[in-house]
Amino acid sequence: MAPKVLISDSLSEAAVQIFKDRGIDVDFQPTLGKDKDKLAEVIGQYDGLAIRSATKATEKIIAAADNLKVIGRAGIGTDNIDKDAASKKGVIVMNTPFGNMITTAEHAIAMMFAVARQIPEASESTHAGKWEKSKFMGVELTGKTLGVIGAGNIGGIVCDRARGLKMKVVAYDPFLGEEKAAKMGVEKVELEELLARADFITLHVPFTEQTANILSRENLEKTKKGVRIINCARGGLVDEEALADLLKSGHVAGAAFDVFKQEPATENPLFNLPNVVCTPHLGAATTEAQENVALQVAEQMSDYLLTGAVTNALNMPSVTAEEAQIMGPWLKLAGYLGAFTGQMTDEPIKAINILYDGVVSEMNLDALNCGVVAGIMKRANPDVNMVSAPVVAKEKGIQISTTNQDKSGAFDGYIKVTVVTDKRERSIAGTVFSDGKPRFIQIKGINIDAEVGRHMVYTTNEDVPGIIGTLGQTLGENGVNIANFTLGRADVKGEAIALLYVDAPVPTEVVKQLHETGRFTQIKLLEFDVA
Numbered sequence: 090m091a092p093k094v095l096i097s098d099s100l101s102e103a104a105v106q107i108f109k110d111r112g113i114d115v116d117f118q119p120t121l122g123k124d125k126d127k128l129a130e131v132i133g134q135y136d137g138l139a140i141r142s143a144t145k146a147t148e149k150i151i152a153a154a155d156n157l158k159v160i161g162r163a164g165i166g167t168d169n170i171d172k173d174a175a176s177k178k179g180v181i182v183m184n185t186p187f188g189n190m191i192t193t194a195e196h197a198i199a200m201m202f203a204v205a206r207q208i209p210e211a212s213e214s215t216h217a218g219k220w221e222k223s224k225f226m227g228v229e230l231t232g233k234t235l236g237v238i239g240a241g242n243i244g245g246i247v248c249d250r251a252r253g254l255k256m257k258v259v260a261y262d263p264f265l266g267e268e269k270a271a272k273m274g275v276e277k278v279e280l281e282e283l284l285a286r287a288d289f290i291t292l293h294v295p296f297t298e299q300t301a302n303i304l305s306r307e308n309l310e311k312t313k314k315g316v317r318i319i320n321c322a323r324g325g326l327v328d329e330e331a332l333a334d335l336l337k338s339g340h341v342a343g344a345a346f347d348v349f350k351q352e353p354a355t356e357n358p359l360f361n362l363p364n365v366v367c368t369p370h371l372g373a374a375t376t377e378a379q380e381n382v383a384l385q386v387a388e389q390m391s392d393y394l395l396t397g398a399v400t401n402a403l404n405m406p407s408v409t410a411e412e413a414q415i416m417g418p419w420l421k422l423a424g425y426l427g428a429f430t431g432q433m434t435d436e437p438i439k440a441i442n443i444l445y446d447g448v449v450s451e452m453n454l455d456a457l458n459c460g461v462v463a464g465i466m467k468r469a470n471p472d473v474n475m476v477s478a479p480v481v482a483k484e485k486g487i488q489i490s491t492t493n494q495d496k497s498g499a500f501d502g503y504i505k506v507t508v509v510t511d512k513r514e515r516s517i518a519g520t521v522f523s524d525g526k527p528r529f530i531q532i533k534g535i536n537i538d539a540e541v542g543r544h545m546v547y548t549t550n551e552d553v554p555g556i557i558g559t560l561g562q563t564l565g566e567n568g569v570n571i572a573n574f575t576l577g578r579a580d581v582k583g584e585a586i587a588l589l590y591v592d593a594p595v596p597t598e599v600v601k602q603l604h605e606t607g608r609f610t611q612i613k614l615l616e617f618d619v620a
């Protein structure tokens with residue numbers, strides 16, 4: 090029987106035809122995604138679900154999808170898909186990460202022109218027959234400084250286009266190296282300097298814990314008087330109420346927003362303010378981009394349903410079915426090692442060196458490399474996957490090297506990941522025990538034996554008595570239960586480390602209490618995607 094795919098959002102007829110040409114039984118119902126109850130009622134009939142942003146693939150929908158094998162998102166953002174629920178159900182989630190980059194970058198440039206020359210208001214005035222020529226005095230882009238927050242795929246295109254407009258471009262991106270910045274022709278700066286220097290600021294970062302409210306009231310007040318702010322990335326990156334206040338005061342000269350904290354945005358603090366240009370999340374809304382992502386998702390889903398090939402999956406490695414059974418635990422370990430180094434590293438990464446020892450050295454190292462790199466990159470970009478991670482790393486100028494060797498120690502096999510920056514090298518090693526569970530076995534050359542948990546605490550300190558008691562007492566008094574506690578040290582009285590697996594996230598106030606003891610040189614909260 091042919092696989093059956095439901096298209097519950099508006100995809101192009103060409104995408105529908107791809108499914109048909111590949112022998113897929115396709116059911117095209119472009120408005121069904123808006124009716125969650127009806128979708129839940131029928132989803133159990135399908136092997137694949139192709140969507141855009143209107144369909145919400147919630148836990149309830151996925152729970153009802155007894156035959157579903159793959160969800161394909163025509164576009165990059167997957168906020169409308171419960172990926173944890175999909176993973177637990179064994180449903181692959183795919184996206185098309187590179188189909189609408191140019192379109193979104195062009196929209197940001199268009200918005201910048203619109204707010205610089207007050208085009209929407211001038212157009213409305215002229216349509217009304219007012220001819221208010223002196224009212225709409227604009228500013229040139231030539232010679233102005235553009236501050237780009239996030240110089241990845243889309244941000245990089247914006248940088249290139251802005252340089253073509255003869256703008257001075259400064260970029261803030263913790264993962265942008267000096268060498269890569271030089272090749273892009275931009276000046277790498279810290280956020281504080283960007284805020285102080287930029288005449289225009291444009292955001293091109295995903296919405297994460299680190300980027301949420303990155304333009305807070307405090308940061309907005311640090312901007313140059315007369316700045317204009319453009320956001321075509323994600324809602325929630327800018328304090329909209331604070332921005333409205335600064336627009337009213339005249340400190341900010343204008344703003345152009347395509348995305349909002351609450352969408353659909355029927356009301357917003359920015360609406361109806363002078364020189365504020367608003368569009369309804371049109372960043373990817375061009376004929377070319379919509380066609381590209383629709384065709385890509387149709388091809389990817391067809392490949393998987395017919396041959397088992399996996400492309401641009403967010404929750405599954407690109408490996409064959411035969412490899413998956415053997416490599417599964419090692420792929421998890423690779424991701425955990427990458428996630429550890431990614432969360433521990435704040436400065437730009439120059440190189441990632443991966444050592445495979447023993448049995449693991451004979452496996453699919455390309456897939457394992459992707460697992461490591463994806464784990465590292467997810468801190469900066471949650472939408473990155475095992476396919477796109479190496480591309481992102483290459484674009485950032487990160488060198489990736491692999492070494493494999495015969496069994497050289499007490500373990501049948503292990504993986505060691507070393508991240509190199511301008512300031513330091515950071516390494517961690519891990520193995521898979523006979524029970525199939527990944528373990529951390531070495532950090533900074535210090536031997537340990539640590540189970541991997543969802544919520545972990547990493548500390549460094551001088552090897553002195555009382556550290557265990559301080560950690561245990563402080564966490565215990567604040568209701569944080571320790572599931573696993575691992576210690577290691579380099580030498581007696583030398584540097585020591587502790588890695589704790591705890592049952593719940595540790596509040597920042599507790600971290601502050603630990604710092605105030607004066608016993609720790611470093612305290613880091615870590616999160617791992619442990620099923």
